[in-house]
Amino acid sequence: MASTPLTPSTGNIPTISTAQASSVQAGSQTAPKTRVVAVVGIIAVVLIGLNLRAGITSAAALFHELQQVLGYGALVASILPSIPLLCFAVAGMGTSWLTRRVGVEKAIAIALALLAAGLLVRGVPVTGALLGGTVLAMSGLAVCNVAMPSFIREHYADRTSMMTGLYTFTMSGGATFAAAVSVPMAQQLGSPSMGLAAWGLLGVAALLGFLPVVLHSHRNSAKMERPRVSMWPLLRTRLGILITAIFTFQAFLAYAVMSWFAYILTSQGLSASESGLQFGVMQLVSVAAGMILLALGSRPGMLRPALYLASSSTLVAIAAMLWLPTSLAVVPAVLFGFGLGIFPLVLVIISRSGGSTAETTALSTIAQSLGYLIAAIGPFGMGLLHSATGGWVLPMSLLSIVAVALMVTCHLLTSKRTATKTAPRTA
Numbered sequence: 001m002a003s004t005p006l007t008p009s010t011g012n013i014p015t016i017s018t019a020q021a022s023s024v025q026a027g028s029q030t031a032p033k034t035r036v037v038a039v040v041g042i043i044a045v046v047l048i049g050l051n052l053r054a055g056i057t058s059a060a061a062l063f064h065e066l067q068q069v070l071g072y073g074a075l076v077a078s079i080l081p082s083i084p085l086l087c088f089a090v091a092g093m094g095t096s097w098l099t100r101r102v103g104v105e106k107a108i109a110i111a112l113a114l115l116a117a118g119l120l121v122r123g124v125p126v127t128g129a130l131l132g133g134t135v136l137a138m139s140g141l142a143v144c145n146v147a148m149p150s151f152i153r154e155h156y157a158d159r160t161s162m163m164t165g166l167y168t169f170t171m172s173g174g175a176t177f178a179a180a181v182s183v184p185m186a187q188q189l190g191s192p193s194m195g196l197a198a199w200g201l202l203g204v205a206a207l208l209g210f211l212p213v214v215l216h217s218h219r220n221s222a223k224m225e226r227p228r229v230s231m232w233p234l235l236r237t238r239l240g241i242l243i244t245a246i247f248t249f250q251a252f253l254a255y256a257v258m259s260w261f262a263y264i265l266t267s268q269g270l271s272a273s274e275s276g277l278q279f280g281v282m283q284l285v286s287v288a289a290g291m292i293l294l295a296l297g298s299r300p301g302m303l304r305p306a307l308y309l310a311s312s313s314t315l316v317a318i319a320a321m322l323w324l325p326t327s328l329a330v331v332p333a334v335l336f337g338f339g340l341g342i343f344p345l346v347l348v349i350i351s352r353s354g355g356s357t358a359e360t361t362a363l364s365t366i367a368q369s370l371g372y373l374i375a376a377i378g379p380f381g382m383g384l385l386h387s388a389t390g391g392w393v394l395p396m397s398l399l400s401i402v403a404v405a406l407m408v409t410c411h412l413l414t415s416k417r418t419a420t421k422t423a424p425r426t427a
Contacts, residue, residue: 040212041155045148045163047206048112049170052144054178055119055137056084058199062182065192072127080134082376085255087138088145089373095146096358096365104151104357105217107143109210114140116203123197130193137203146368149351150361155213160351165294168344172287174202176280234366242413243350243363248371249406250342253314256378256399257282257336264392268326278333285337290344297345306345307410314339315403318396342406349413378402 059066060081067077099107118137121129148167156163178199186195234240261282265275289310297306317335324331350367354360378399385395 038155040209042163042166044206044210044213045152045167046170047202047209048108048144048148049167050174051112051115051203051206052141052171053175054199054202055115055141057175057179058182059122059134059196060179062186062192062195065183065186066130066196069192070125070127070130072130076127076131079131081259081379083131083134084138084141085372085376087135088142089369089376091139091142092146092365092372093369095143096362098143099147099150099361100358103217104147104154104361105210105214108147108151109207109214111140111143111147112203112207112210115144116140116200116207119200119203120197123193123200125191125193130196133196140203142368142372146364147361149347149364150357153351153360154357161294161298161348164344164348164351165291168290168347169287172283172290176283176287179283180280232366234363239353239413240363240366242409243346243353244367244370245409246406246413247346247350247367248374249402249409250346251371251375252378252402253399253406254340254343255375256382257314257340259379260382260386260395261333261336264321265326265329267392270326270329274329278329281330282333282337282340285334286340286343289338289341291341293341294344294348297348303345304410304414307342307414308407310339310342310345311403311407311410315400315407318400318403322393322396339403 063077063080066072095107098110102110115137118133118135118140121133121136123129124133149164152160152163152167182195185198186192189195189198235244262275262279265278270278293306293310296309297303313335317332317339320328320332320335350364351360353363382395382399385398386392389395
């Protein structure tokens, strides 16, 4: 199978030509063909984006109350925050196989059904239901994480940056909203378990909103065998290694920072409410930063500066966190938030990689599965180093090494030496 060119060395977000876009759509025969279906698809993308982090941040806000009500011990309390990343790594690995068997649209529909079911199961006030429902829901999220770049590539090949921006904007917005309203919602419903289950309704809404896209693609798809693209040979290509590396480093930094940012500020003397406020500032800045960096990176020759800006912002934020007084906590909050804006840029690069939807899915699978698996070390390692040293200098210093590695990866990914073909093995 011939692979089509990817051109990070030009300094642009890789683009698909009109001819290539037509080829992708003709090959899949599943692209929206009417304005109504295209609009329904956009609405579905928004609903999916709202779900993809709400199930995580809503639970994080209620962990303390859940432990008090359900009575589980320290072991379960330690496992719960790690489940999402582990599911992203393990369940996400099967996405390439699932999309090859049923197609991208049906795979996403199955994932949304798992997500909604898992969130609803968490409403049963027993520890087993909380753990089982979380695994089920996060497994659904894992499939969506991997499949969405392929869905956007297949259906909106000429608007990849716009659709990725919309998708990540709603993802961040849903996460922020869920974190803010979960506690008062649980209080209104009478229990933290019911507060978690309520988010299952949002999952049901996303599934219902996506069904018209699934039905349309099913009616218009040809009965043909989908190509099989092996994930592992991608790790023998320079491009595959670099995309996996950039996703891994940004995920490592993002989850380490999001897990410990408020705690560090509190340990440095801020009140819990002030630390929470700065965490909110970081989240809001990340939403705006993602849109700004996407717009910048989409301009000719500006992908490398956009990646530099995001990765260097994280490095400066680490130094600010260590050396600035807590009265200036807003500075690292803004800098970290801007650094988190690299995520949509990475998703666009993945979406525009490969010569087909199957190749894009394989690349997305390997990058996200390995990336999230390694990223799970971040929050755990930060806590372990803090416990061992009693301070944050060593944990943050090691985090700065990861930030430097991210900058180097950004440089290599946009260099002229980067291979312009993924050349995966097909079967």
